Amino acid sequence: MVKWTELERSTVKAIWEKIDIDEIGSQIWARVLIVYPWTERYFGSFGDLFTITAILKNDKVAAHGRMVLKALDKAVNNMDNMKRTYADLSRLHFQKLEVDPDSFRLLADCITITIACKFKSALSPQSQAIWQKFISAVVDAMSSQYR
Amino acid sequence: MSLSGKDKTVVKNFWAKVAPKSAEIGGEALGRMLTAYPQTKTYFAHWSDLSPSSAQVKKHGATIMAAIGDAVSKIDDLTGSLSALSELHAFKLRVDPANFRILAHNLILCMGMFFPADFTPEVHLSVDKFLQNLALALSEKYR
Secondary structure, eight states, X not given: OOOOOHHHHHHHHHHHHTOXXXXXXXXXXXXXXXXXXXXXXXXXXXXXXXXXXXXXXXXXXXXXHHHHHHHHHHHHHXXXXXXXXXXXXXXXXXXXXXXXXXXXXXXXXXXXXXXXXXXXXXXXXXXXXXXXXXXXXXXXXXXXXXX | OOOOHHHHHHHHHHHHHHGGGHHHHHHHHHHXXXXXXXXXXXXXXXXXXXXXXXXXXXXXXXXXHHHHHHHHHTTTOHHHHTHHHHHIIIIIIOOOTHHXXXXXXXXXXXXXXXXXXXXXXXXXXXXXXXHHHHHHHHTTTOO
16 A cells, blocks of 8 residues: 655645646547557547547547546545555456556656646646656556456 | 657757757756656766756756757667667666656656647657657667
8 A cells, every 4th residue: 555645645635736627637638649649549439539630629538538537536535545446447447448557657647747737847846756656556556456 | 659750840840949948958857757756866876966956967967958959960860879878878877778768758748847838749749759769779789
């Protein structure tokens, strides 16, 4: 189980409170699909993903990004219990959605980069380190049922 | 995932924008890497100060960015132009190439932080590919 200091808890919450899920969610998903195009394999039903412009305009992409980011809220509020919190979602991604868990790492990197672009120097190196620890724990929790 | 003509143009154009701040970005990226990925500190144990404000860190970050900038100008032959640096990293520094990915992530993060409007997903894609190709060229002499 990952241990969190008070500073780490408050830093993660402070970052999370400043994130506009609607704005950032849609941006993040488009970024993942554009920078790592093989992730499109999971989204055959999303319609036109053939060009960067199409991806940026795609409503389903935006909606999916918002949904995923909302699910991150669970991690922020259950930092001591992430594996249990995400057990069902992890199983779903493994057994039903058949998602390569390496994709979680790619998504985590894109979330971090998008936050950095938004917050700029307000995301200090120390805050980035704490966020990285948090998001890595989420990735581990999401990969935990892949057996 | 080799670089297309378009990738090369995108990287060159973005680099032209980034160039005036490249030393600062390099120093910032290295500092963040050492802070957020503490395992990378193992390669710099000979420095007295590994914090983001360290003069050693900022100087070395600038050195790295200068080398990357040089690679941008020789983007058509990364393996050839990075041959000497590859030998250095392979035989003397012996940096596990997995760390090139970690540094690339932090470089990308800083470039996005300094130039958020210019760092569109399209630019992100080409820069990510470029840094990946650069890492490959840097690992060329390893084995």
